[in-house]
Amino acid sequence: MVTPRTLEEALEALAAEQGERPVPYAGGTELMTGRAGPRGPFLFLHRLSELRGITQGRDMLRLGAGLSFSELIESPLCPPLLLEATRRIAAPGVRNLATLGGNICHASPAADSLPPLYLYDAVLVLASRGPRGPRYRRLPIGDFILGPRRTALRAGELLTAVELPRIPAFSRWTYEKVGARKAQAVSKVSFAAAAVLDQEGVIRDFRAAFGAVGPTVIRRRDLEESLRDRRPPGQGDIAGAYGSRLKPIDDQRSTAEYRRTVCLNLLNHFLEALGTGPFTGNHAILR
Ligand SMILES: Cc1cc2nc3c(=O)[nH]c(=O)nc-3n(C[C@H](O)[C@H](O)[C@H](O)COP(=O)(O)OP(=O)(O)OC[C@H]3O[C@@H](n4cnc5c(N)ncnc54)[C@H](O)[C@@H]3O)c2cc1C
Numbered sequence: 001m002v003t004p005r006t007l008e009e010a011l012e013a014l015a016a017e018q019g020e021r022p023v024p025y026a027g028g029t030e031l032m033t034g035r036a037g038p039r040g041p042f043l044f045l046h047r048l049s050e051l052r053g054i055t056q057g058r059d060m061l062r063l064g065a066g067l068s069f070s071e072l073i074e075s076p077l078c079p080p081l082l083l084e085a086t087r088r089i090a091a092p093g094v095r096n097l098a099t100l101g102g103n104i105c106h107a108s109p110a111a112d113s114l115p116p117l118y119l120y121d122a123v124l125v126l127a128s129r130g131p132r133g134p135r136y137r138r139l140p141i142g143d144f145i146l147g148p149r150r151t152a153l154r155a156g157e158l159l160t161a162v163e164l165p166r167i168p169a170f171s172r173w174t175y176e177k178v179g180a181r182k183a184q185a186v187s188k189v190s191f192a193a194a195a196v197l198d199q200e201g202v203i204r205d206f207r208a209a210f211g212a213v214g215p216t217v218i219r220r221r222d223l224e225e226s227l228r229d230r231r232p233p234g235q236g237d238i239a240g241a242y243g244s245r246l247k248p249i250d251d252q253r254s255t256a257e258y259r260r261t262v263c264l265n266l267l268n269h270f271l272e273a274l275g276t277g278p279f280t281g282n283h284a285i286l287r
Helices: 007-014 069-074 080-087 092-097 100-106 114-119 221-227 239-243 256-274
Strands: 023-025 042-044 054-056 060-064 123-130 133-140 145-147 158-165 172-178 189-197 203-211
Touching (some): 069 092, 100 114, 114 189, 189 256
Antiparallel strands (some): 054 060, 123 133, 172 189, 189 203
16 A cells, blocks of 8 residues: 655656556545455555646646546536536545546546546546656547546556646537436436537537447547538437447446437437527536
């Protein structure tokens, strides 16, 4: 068990030879409840100030990987879609411990923070021991998450922060989580979408991300691009194209058929709403 006080100390411990290398431990809500049970030795991250805080830079918002979901919810800087998704995670007791970084690094296709982070074009900051202090590399979230519980995190690396490039003022946005219950349920599917419409109702920016319907979150930039500078399409116009890309599975929580149908319905509802009168803000579909 190692409890470093600085990022340098943490990276030093992580640079240990294979076998002795400790496992990063943030809130422990995945590590303590995994099927294999806790497997140490652990590197406790809670004292690292470098992993904390939210700061607004000129061109990006920086979220510390060690932020708990409760801290995110309380911050006035938390962007709306991420706030909405975070509020749906577990119950306050878990949210007080569970961190943004742990949610990303666990790489579950059902993780609630992921669809908003894909939609915001999040970039992950990864630190490792360098010759003169920490060495950093940056990866877009889509290149970091490789599949269920598989990431591009290298041995000796820590996720220190998430950077969100300047976020457009979306005219409409939504985060939908479909689970067995309204609260305390793992997502059967999740859906994040956002759009910027101009005064004439023409789409200037459109983004959509689906969770739990494939090994990673699904975002189709080519389809998003095809909607730009157009009026909102009719039902089905674009959903069919998305449908061929969704690869849901049957499991104990739901069937593939249910997941695909619900996702496409959510997309259709969102697109349909874009074509109706002036409205700004959260377009909640499932309340
Ligand atoms: C009752 C319950 C309900 C839950 N409900 C939800 C829910 O509704 N939605 C949801 O998305 N999740 C849910 N979860 C899952 C869990 O709470 C989240 O995935 C949480 O964000 C994990 O964060 P953590 O800090 O606890 O991670 P930990 O358990 O500490 O770590 C998870 C993994 O990430 C690695 N890791 C953590 N931080 C870093 C870092 N900075 N750098 C490198 N690697 C790191 C660890 O080594 C480990 O492999 C629930 C869990 C429980 C127990």
